[in-house]
Amino acid sequence: MAGSESDVDTSSEKQDAEHNEPDATPVSPGRKRLNLLIGAALLIVVIVAGVLYWLHTRHYESTDDAFIDSNQSQIASQINGRVIALLVADNQHVDQGQPILRIDPRDYQVKLEQSQAQEANAIAQVAQARADLDVQIANLAQQQAQVRVNDADLVQAKQDLARYTGSDPAAITRQQLDQSQATARSSLARLDSAKEAVRAAQAQIVSQRTKIDAAEASVRQMHADVDNAKLQLSYTEVLAPQAGKITRRTVNLGNYVTPGQALVAVVPDDMWVTANFKETQLIHMQVGQPVEISVDAYPDKPLHAHVESLQRGTGSVFSSLPAENATGNYVKVVQRLPVKIVFDGDDWRRLPLAPGLSVTPRVTVQ
Secondary structure (H helix, E strand, C coil): HHHHHHHHHHHHHHHHHHHHHCCCCCCCHHHHHHHHHHHHHHHHHHHHHHHHHHHHHHHHHEECCCCEECEEEEECCCCCCCCCCCCCCCEECCCCCCCEEEECCCHHHHHHHEEEEEEHHHHHHHHHHHHHHHHHHHHHHHHHHHHHHHHHHHHHHHHHHHHHHHHHEEEEEHHHHEEEEEEEHHHHHHHHHHHHHHHHHHHHHHHHHHHHHHHHHHHHHHHHHHHHHHHHCCCCEEEEEEEEEEEECEEEEEECCCCCEEEEEECCCCCCEEEEEEHHHCCCCCCEEEEEECCCCEEEEEEEEEEEEECCCCCCCCCCCCCCCCCCCCCCCEEEEEEEEECCCHHHHHCCCCCEHHHHHEECCC
C-alpha cells in the first residue's frame, strides 16, 4: 500500500512539472518583423501627430486666466433724505437717464423757494439802487445849474462893484459901495458853496454806483444759491448714468440715505474680455489679431473677437503691494500682462454674459 501511494505522488509531481514548463515554441521571423513594423508605424504616427500639433498650436496663444470685464457704475446718494420710491427691480435693464429711485424732495423744494425769494429781493434792491442813482444824477445836474446861476450872480456883482469903484466918489454913497462889495462877496461864497454841493453830489453818485455793484453781486450770489438749490432738488431723483442692468441693490423703500452711501450698481451693456497672458506669449501678439472666445458657462457657443490693446504695465506693477526686486534675494517670476479683447458682431449679446465669468481666449498670432 505504501508503494502505491509513493507511485501516485511521483506521477503527480511529474504532471505539475510538465504544466510549469514554459512554452518553448520559437517565434517565427515573420512574426518578429510584423511586430517591429507595427511598433515603428505607431512611433511614426505619434511623431507625425506631435509635429502636426506643434505646427498647429504655434500659431495660437491661449490662457485660462481670462474673464468677462466691464465698466461698472456704483451709484451713491449725493444728498440726505428718505427714499420714497423705488422705480426698478433687481437685474432690471435700464436706459441711460432712467429714474432709479426718488428721495423725499420737500426740504429741498422749500430751500429752492427761499433762494428764489432772496434772489427776487436782491433784484429789487438793484432796481432801488439804480433809481437812487437816477435821483443822485438829477441832483448833480441841479447843483451844476446852481453853480452856473451863482457864477452869473458873481459876474454881475463884480461888474456892479467895478462900476461903483470906477465912478466919482461924490456920485455914490458909502452905503451903496459897501452894499456892492458885500453882494460880490456873498455871490462868491454862494458860488463856492454850489461847487462844493456839486462835488458832494458827484461823490454820492460814485457811492451809489458802488451800492449798485454790491447789489448786483448779491443778485449773482442769490442766483447761484437758486442754481444750487435746483441742483440739490434734482439729486432727489437718482438717474441711471448709463444703460445696463441693476445689480447689488442695497437700498429699500423708506431707508434714510446719506451722501456717499452706495445704493445700486449698474452693469453696462458693453463688455469685453481681459486676458492675462504670460510675457513669454506676447512675442507675436499684436493689436487687431483675431481671437476665438470660449466661455466656460457656454462652451458650445464660441464667440469671435479681436485684440484691441495691451496694457502698458504688468499686473504686479499696479498691485497694492508691488514687488521690490531691488531688495533681498531676487527670484525671477514670469509676469502676466492684461490684454483687452473686444467682441466682434452681436452674437455675444445673445448670451447672458456677466462680468467675472471665466473664458478661454485663443489668439491667432500668425
